[in-house]
Amino acid sequence: MFKFKESIKAITPYAPGKPVKEVERELGILNPLKLASNENAWGFSPKVKKAMEETIKEANIYPDGNSFYLRKRIAEFHNVHIDNVMTGNGSNEVIEIVMRTVLDKGYNTVASEYSFAIYKIITQACGAEYRATKAKKNYQFDADAIIKACDKNTAIIVIDNPNNPTGTYLPVQEMLKIAKFAKENSIMLISDEAYVEYIRAKDYSSMMDYLKDFDNLVVTRTYSKAYGMAGLRLGYAVANKEIIDICNRIREAFNVGIITQHAGIAALDDQNFVKEVVKKTHEGIDYIYGALEEMGLKYIPTECNFILVEVPHSSVDSFNKLLRFGIIVRPLHGYGLKNHIRLSVGSMEENKKAIEAIRSHLK
Ligand SMILES: Cc1ncc(COP(=O)(O)O)c(C=O)c1O
Incomplete structure (x- = not known):
């Protein structure tokens, strides 16, 4: 057998956000809400x-x-x-x-x-x-x-x-x-x-x-x-x-x-489209901050379209718990952040759904 490069064998592959279709296929959950890859909830212009x-x-x-x-x-x-x-x-x-x-x-x-x-x-x-x-x-x-x-x-x-x-x-x-x-x-x-x-x-x-x-x-x-x-x-x-x-x-x-x-x-x-997306994202961030504070959960203030939330259980446990209720977030143990999940900011309806799931299943 030929030899692969050692430098390439040593690489841990990039773990993308879990795709919606995969969750449907593996867990039988229809239309899960994916807030795992910092995508844009409002589509494109x-x-x-x-x-x-x-x-x-x-x-x-x-x-x-x-x-x-x-x-x-x-x-x-x-x-x-x-x-x-x-x-x-x-x-x-x-x-x-x-x-x-x-x-x-x-x-x-x-x-x-x-x-x-x-x-x-x-x-x-x-x-x-x-x-x-x-x-x-x-x-x-x-x-x-x-x-x-x-x-x-x-x-x-x-x-x-x-x-x-x-x-x-x-x-x-x-x-x-x-x-x-x-x-x-x-x-x-x-x-x-x-x-x-x-x-x-x-x-x-x-x-x-x-x-x-x-x-x-x-x-x-x-x-x-x-x-x-x-x-x-x-x-x-x-x-x-x-x-x-x-x-x-x-x-x-x-x-x-x-x-x-x-x-x-x-x-x-179409810069107006971008402005509108950013405005709605900021409204979402401010809503999520408020809801997390109310629950007593810590988060890292963000300049992006996602929020890192410190969770009471391990990152992977929290990811799995939310997954069972149809919410896909990103566990961050791979980054050495063992008690954090990353939540992408979605439409207000999606944000509310995610916050409800966090309130019911993580808090
Ligand atoms: C910081 C950062 N840089 C680059 C990328 C790559 O983005 P893309 O290849 O979709 O342009 C991402 C994707 O999430 C990112 O978070």
């Missing part, structure tokens, strides 16, 4: 629907391999040049392409504990070392610890900001401290901003505003959350031209489908 319907007839031809018009629209949206933009099959693919351009055996990635699980998997797949620094007591990342963990073999610092699964964020001054250090030490800095639309904190700033100052900076964004297009798979990176140019050498030729490219343009054209 009608403009996106129209763009997709109009493009279906083109599905027999290959898409534009360079996603020209989509990248042009993204570039306009962020006021950068089209050469600064790369699109991908979700921001997950984009992050993977970017990380693969610099990681190799002997190098390392530095991130905080509780960061999005994919960074570790990509690092290990590249044969490199993943270093996770301790977070602060309030679960916020510790910028000084991150800087301290770097050495001459550090190729990447990756900051999930705001972070999944904790919902915490790093204020702009802390991010800038890391960015300056990374630049001085020729380290790539990835700012993963998958949840940026939901931010309410006044001392947060997207690193999109600092691209001109840092040629080592890559900012990634997704259409999967506030734009409600997780199933279409679309994300992008904005960075200096040299980084994007290198990424394009390993990017799969047709990595964004033709329907997705048109949908991505239409989605940016």
Whole structure:
């Protein structure tokens, strides 16, 4: 038998939220409520629907391999040049392409504990070392610890900001401290901003505003959350031209489908839809905060579209208990959070259903 790479054998696979169909199949529960993958309860913009319907007839031809018009629209949206933009099959693919351009055996990635699980998997797949620094007591990342963990073999610092699964964020001054250090030490800095639309904190700033100052900076964004297009798979990176140019050498030729490219343009054209989604998400968060406080359950204040709740039982027990009552949440033991479940914010009706289940079965 041939030998698999040891670095790949050592990887713990990513555990996605349990799919609705799987719960129906395995437990016989019809129409369970999935609040496990931070999806958008309000779907996507009608403009996106129209763009997709109009493009279906083109599905027999290959898409534009360079996603020209989509990248042009993204570039306009962020006021950068089209050469600064790369699109991908979700921001997950984009992050993977970017990380693969610099990681190799002997190098390392530095991130905080509780960061999005994919960074570790990509690092290990590249044969490199993943270093996770301790977070602060309030679960916020510790910028000084991150800087301290770097050495001459550090190729990447990756900051999930705001972070999944904790919902915490790093204020702009802390991010800038890391960015300056990374630049001085020729380290790539990835700012993963998958949840940026939901931010309410006044001392947060997207690193999109600092691209001109840092040629080592890559900012990634997704259409999967506030734009409600997780199933279409679309994300992008904005960075200096040299980084994007290198990424394009390993990017799969047709990595964004033709329907997705048109949908991505239409989605940016409907910012009112995004505003409405964010408003309703914030109303949901405030309702859930109130209900949890009433029950005496602790939670981590969030800047995303989900809330980490501290539960009286173990994370897995709580997940299973809620599952039996048709609510799918995400257990977080895999992140070392043994008494937390992550609850995505849904429509108000869904939030109320989830809170009722927590009140009846967990409290
Ligand atoms: C922090 C973070 N980054 C990136 C992603 C990847 O999203 P996608 O590949 O759907 O764009 C996710 C998905 O949940 C995420 O939470």
